[in-house]
Amino acid sequence: MLPTDVIDRAHAGRCTKEDALLLAAVPLSELFALADELRAEAVGDAVTYILNRNINFTSMCTGTCRFCAFREDDGYKLEIPEILRKVEEAVCAGATEICIQGGLRQDMRLDDYCGILESIKFEFPSVHLHAYSPMEVWHAATGVGDGVSIRDALTALKKSGLGTMPGTAAEILVDEVRARICPDKLNTSQWVEVIRTAHRLGIKTTATIMYGHIESVQDRIDHLFLIRDIQAETHGFTEFVPLPFMPYNNELGRTMIRNGNYGTTGIDDLRMHAIARIVLHTHIQNIQASWVKLGPKLAQYALCCGANDLGGTLMEEKISKSAGATAGEYMPPPEFDWIIRNAGRVPKVRNTLYEYI
Numbered sequence: 001m002l003p004t005d006v007i008d009r010a011h012a013g014r015c016t017k018e019d020a021l022l023l024a025a026v027p028l029s030e031l032f033a034l035a036d037e038l039r040a041e042a043v044g045d046a047v048t049y050i051l052n053r054n055i056n057f058t059s060m061c062t063g064t065c066r067f068c069a070f071r072e073d074d075g076y077k078l079e080i081p082e083i084l085r086k087v088e089e090a091v092c093a094g095a096t097e098i099c100i101q102g103g104l105r106q107d108m109r110l111d112d113y114c115g116i117l118e119s120i121k122f123e124f125p126s127v128h129l130h131a132y133s134p135m136e137v138w139h140a141a142t143g144v145g146d147g148v149s150i151r152d153a154l155t156a157l158k159k160s161g162l163g164t165m166p167g168t169a170a171e172i173l174v175d176e177v178r179a180r181i182c183p184d185k186l187n188t189s190q191w192v193e194v195i196r197t198a199h200r201l202g203i204k205t206t207a208t209i210m211y212g213h214i215e216s217v218q219d220r221i222d223h224l225f226l227i228r229d230i231q232a233e234t235h236g237f238t239e240f241v242p243l244p245f246m247p248y249n250n251e252l253g254r255t256m257i258r259n260g261n262y263g264t265t266g267i268d269d270l271r272m273h274a275i276a277r278i279v280l281h282t283h284i285q286n287i288q289a290s291w292v293k294l295g296p297k298l299a300q301y302a303l304c305c306g307a308n309d310l311g312g313t314l315m316e317e318k319i320s321k322s323a324g325a326t327a328g329e330y331m332p333p334p335e336f337d338w339i340i341r342n343a344g345r346v347p348k349v350r351n352t353l354y355e356y357i
Contacts, residue, residue: 002030010034011041013282020221023275028267035274035306038281043308047340048286048350051333052097052130052312053090057083057116061103063135065182067171067213069249071103080119087120090315091127094333097312097352100131101166110140110153114160121161128163128352134194135169138186150197158203164352165198167206167237172215173223180214181252192230199236204353207237207284211272212245212264213252220272224279231283238354239286239309242272244293266298270305277306286354291331296339303343309350310336 006019015023023031059075061068078086087098100116113136117129132140141153154162171181173188186194198205207227211220231237247253247263256263264272277287288309289302299310315330333349340347349357 002026002034007034010038010278010281015279015281017221017225020224020275020279021217023278024217024221024271028271031271031274031278032305035277036304038277039287039306039308042281042285045345046308046348046356047303047343047345048309048348048354048356049333049336049340050097050312050350050352051093051095052099053086053093053095053315054099054101054312055083055086056102057100058102058105058108060105062106062184063104063182064184066252067181067210067245067250069246069253075103077105080116083116084119084123087124087127091124093313093315095127095313095315096357097128097130099166099312100129101133101136101168104136104139106143108139109143110148110156113140114156117157117161129161130164130166130352131162132157133166133169134191134198135186137165137194137198138190150194151201154194154198154201154203158201162203164238165203165205167195167208167241170208170223171210172219173209173226174215174219177215177219188226192226195230195236196234199230199234204236204238206239206241206288207231208241208243209272209276210243210245212268213247213256220275221279224276228280228283231280237284238352239288240276240280240284241288241290241311242269242276243290244269244272246293266301269294269298270302273302273307274305292329296331296335300339300343303340303345309354310339 009015009019058077059070059072060077061071063071090098120129137153141148141150170191175188178187195205209223244264247256273287273289286309287307288311289299289307290311291299313331337347351357
């Protein structure tokens with residue numbers, strides 16, 4: 001049985017790291033019941049999703065992340081007309097959000113990142129642009145010929161039409177882990193700098209964790225508490241998204257599989273979502289179960305383990321697919337509704353800021 005004081009602290013939004021370590025080992029029935037109770041307390045029975053399109057505008061990248069299967073030396077780069085065509089398709093299908101991310105091209109400057117946003121906003125002024133990870137912002141600010149501050153880069157991007165940012169490139173916010181899986185990526189303090197600066201400029205972001213590789217349970221907990229601390233300061237996160245590592249077609253995954261580690265199991269994934277709900281309760285209201293990563297059936301079950309959002313229609317998704325995800329790239333609204341209603345919940349279409357549409 002979970003101690004009463006642990007349950008009381010969870011309801012008050014004051015879960016400690018010691019509590020979280022205990023939760024990582026308790027029987028699943030107790031863990032899931034507490035997470036589901038807190039979910040109901042925070043958001044009720046509504047389960048949200050968004051009509052959006054994901055555009056990965058280039059696969060070329062100077063990065064050396066060991067977990068990536070998307071990067072290509074001689075990959076593709078979408079030109080502005082092709083990006084606009086994809087946006088038009090999405091808008092015609094009812095999308096309210098365009099999510100834009102890509103590799104780190106050596107020749108991409110801040111003006112290029114701004115130009116993509118400006119071109120879309122000129123043609124489709126009402127669409128919300130959810131774009132550029134903290135790594136891309138860092139690259140835009142410090143890349144060839146620029147050398148501007150993070151604040152100036154974000155200010156320019158916001159002026160060009162940036163609405164919100166994905167809080168990706170977080171992976172595990174523990175530098176010892178980052179040194180082993182993505183040594184050339186921005187470090188923890190740099191990721192936090194970009195996020196805090198964005199929030200101070202009124203640019204809300206998501207928050208993520210990529211788990212299930214070489215990190216420890218303590219690393220996961222440290223990551224969650226860092227996210228919680230930032231949120232207590234800035235109130236700028238709209239959601240938290242646990243992302244299980246996909247171990248196929250990449251260097252890190254091949255090493256793991258040779259050693260008999262095939263990545264997360266369904267139990268691992270559900271436990272991660274439940275602990276995220278409990279640790280972040282009263283701080284971050286929305287916990288997303290990514291149907292692309294988990295598959296629709298496990299994502300549906302995550303709705304009983306603390307999650308209250310299923311992400312977006314996407315229309316295309318290349319990064320997870322390249323690493324072995326098999327759930328597909330598009331889920332139509334009627335399928336979202338079907339999954340949610342069959343979980344005994346109420347489907348709600350939302351916008352990027354979690355306002356019902």
